[in-house]
Structures are given as structure tokens and as C-alpha cells.
Amino acid sequence: MAVLHEKVRGLPDFATLVKWDVSFSRTPGGLAVPNNFNFQCLSTDIPKTDAGQTVDVWIRGNRVRQPGIYKSTDTIEMAFAETVDNAISELIRSWRELCWETNTNVQGNRSDVEADILLTRLNRQNEEIWSYKLIGCFLEDYDPAGGQLDGENTEILRPTLTVSYDYFEDGPV
Numbered sequence: 001m002a003v004l005h006e007k008v009r010g011l012p013d014f015a016t017l018v019k020w021d022v023s024f025s026r027t028p029g030g031l032a033v034p035n036n037f038n039f040q041c042l043s044t045d046i047p048k049t050d051a052g053q054t055v056d057v058w059i060r061g062n063r064v065r066q067p068g069i070y071k072s073t074d075t076i077e078m079a080f081a082e083t084v085d086n087a088i089s090e091l092i093r094s095w096r097e098l099c100w101e102t103n104t105n106v107q108g109n110r111s112d113v114e115a116d117i118l119l120t121r122l123n124r125q126n127e128e129i130w131s132y133k134l135i136g137c138f139l140e141d142y143d144p145a146g147g148q149l150d151g152e153n154t155e156i157l158r159p160t161l162t163v164s165y166d167y168f169e170d171g172p173v
Helices: 005-009 087-099
Strands: 020-026 041-044 054-059 062-067 075-080 115-122 128-143 160-164 167-172
Antiparallel strands (some): 041 075, 054 062, 115 128, 128 167
């Protein structure tokens, strides 16, 4: 079937990569999340599920395949714009200390270090259209600057978080 211009024009608005929100629906250990967390977040991965295994079934020389265990990709990376109040650096430090305290190596209870993160896609009128709820999140890794400090670069500090999660739920809002 030919793709006609009027058929394309008849499609609804297209979803964009620039319209989204991110928030904690459950914070780790009651940590204070910066007020500007949502719009200091410059970019984030979208969680997805991989068909981790495919099962091959052989019966007398005949092969059929079926889906095996599906699993989430386990992590997402989020990049932020840091401000001079160090809001993102403080969040990273506080969350890291809950996970593994400096000097004492004391670890918080899993229930205290975990968070739930809500990523919501928006339409062009800023209305929610799809959400991803990441369950059982913890700070797995981070880059405090998003690059190296140097004497020639006028770029802003862009810390990144690698957040591990157990699974996610997604669907229309």
C-alpha cells in the first residue's frame, strides 16, 4: 500500500523526545530531593525489557522456538545540570552514604536505600500520555562531573547517575 501524504497528515500528533518529567514516587531513606530535580535532569534512558533467553525445543530433528525469560535491562542513566547550591551532588552523596557509609562501611537496610522513580512522557500540551514506574531503585554508579575539571572548558557540570532497578511497570496515563 502506498503511503500518501494525506494519510500521514491524518495521524495524531507525534510523541517527542523533549516532553517528559521525572520524579521520585518513593524517596530513598526519606532523603530530601532537590526542588528542581525534574528540570535539572537533562536526559534519561527509557527502561526496557529484553527477551533475555529464547528456548529452542528439538523434537526428532525439528526445531521450534518459544520465548524464554524476559528481564529488564536493570539500569538507566540520568544526566543532570548541576547548580552552585550543589543540589545534585548532595543527592548523590546522601544516597551513596545510605548505600555504603564512608569510613564505617555501614550499609542501610535495602528498604531504606531503595526508591521508586516515575518517568512520564508528555504530549505537546504538557499532558501526561505514558508512564514508566521503576521499582526498587538504588544508586549503582555515578560520575560527579560528567567529564574532567580543566582550565579551558566552559561547559557546565553534568553529573550522571546510574540507577539500578528490579523491574518497571509502564502504560498509558
